Amino acid sequence: MDRMTEDARAAMAEEEGDAADRDLRRFLTLVIGKLIMGTRGDPVGCRCLPLLEDLSSVGNYAWGAALLAHLFDSLGTSSRETGVAGFFPLLQVWAYYHLPSLGRGVARRRSAVPLLQHWRFCRDERSLRHQVTLIHDTLDTIPFGHVRWTPYVGEDDATQPWVEWGRPYFGRDIWLHCFNTVVPLHHRLVARTLGLHQVVVEFPTRQRPWERPGRSFRGVQQVTDWTVRVQEQLDDWERQGKEVVSEATSDEDYFRAYARRYGAQVYKGTRRPLDPEGRISSRASSTLPSSSGTIFRQWWTSW
Numbered sequence: 256m257d258r259m260t261e262d263a264r265a266a267m268a269e270e271e272g273d274a275a276d277r278d279l280r281r282f283l284t285l286v287i288g289k290l291i292m293g294t295r296g297d298p299v300g301c302r303c304l305p306l307l308e309d310l311s312s313v314g315n316y317a318w319g320a321a322l323l324a325h326l327f328d329s330l331g332t333s334s335r336e337t338g339v340a341g342f343f344p345l346l347q348v349w350a351y352y353h354l355p356s357l358g359r360g361v362a363r364r365r366s367a368v369p370l371l372q373h374w375r376f377c378r379d380e381r382s383l384r385h386q387v388t389l390i391h392d393t394l395d396t397i398p399f400g401h402v403r404w405t406p407y408v409g410e411d412d413a414t415q416p417w418v419e420w421g422r423p424y425f426g427r428d429i430w431l432h433c434f435n436t437v438v439p440l441h442h443r444l445v446a447r448t449l450g451l452h453q454v455v456v457e458f459p460t461r462q463r464p465w466e467r468p469g470r471s472f473r474g475v476q477q478v479t480d481w482t483v484r485v486q487e488q489l490d491d492w493e494r495q496g497k498e499v500v501s502e503a504t505s506d507e508d509y510f511r512a513y514a515r516r517y518g519a520q521v522y523k524g525t526r527r528p529l530d531p532e533g534r535i536s537s538r539a540s541s542t543l544p545s546s547s548g549t550i551f552r553q554w555w556t557s558w
Contacts, residue, residue, distance in 0.1 A: 257314030259286070280307045291318060292325050292433070295340045302434045317432075319421060323440065324433035328471055344371055354393050429496025430469070430488035435479065437488050439469035442499045452503035455512045 263282050267275045284307065288300035306316060326341035351360030351374045360374035379386055412419035426449050431438045446453045474484050482489070491497075503509070 260313050320431045321433040324431035324438040327438050423495045427496035430491045435474045438471040446501045451501040453506050453509040454503040455508050
């Protein structure tokens, strides 16, 4: 954000004083309100305006964490909406890496930063219905153990100082903050995305309700006293959350428990019925076709 602000200021070098600052704030409001904190439809959010009063402090905020909080909060209600708010390039990059069979991204510059520059987008001219079917089928056939999201492991921080600053927060359970929304990032529920084995987690049943380890909540801007309402969550951020560790030596127990609880329910009446016990307990298949797609969906919605 610091670099973008400086680049924009340089592009407006011909303007003077208040006019340049005013146009810079307009530009940042558009980028933050429409791209980073995108909304459903055309409106541009202006909640960032108080943060742009001092342009020299723009780079001091955790915009990346706010982006994730906004995106996760939107994805959690996507099944009840006709659109999803948030920063779609992040989802695009994930698909380029993990769903290459979709053919949406063509690799071009492997050493480029940020990561989106690694790829060239390919427009799909097929019907939307056909595209949705293809995406469903691709999600259902993600190979077992294929999902990893550690994009900056082994990369040089010299060209990406913002990554170096963020590393202390990577791979941790932590509360994310975005204006008046606070969202928990439960990495321990999706430890496999960190390259760890997933331990069995408690799944809810009618006889045994599940007490979630944390739920997102909102306050009222300019009314809620955040130093009181979210003091615990603010302290958690200052402590850089809690590191995710796993004592599991394999994922089999987790997948078996997950499929036993959700598999038949999720896939009942859909394209390919799931036999949870038979599919997951069988060692003959190295892929878990149907369950993997379900786990991908849980990976997003568990946050």
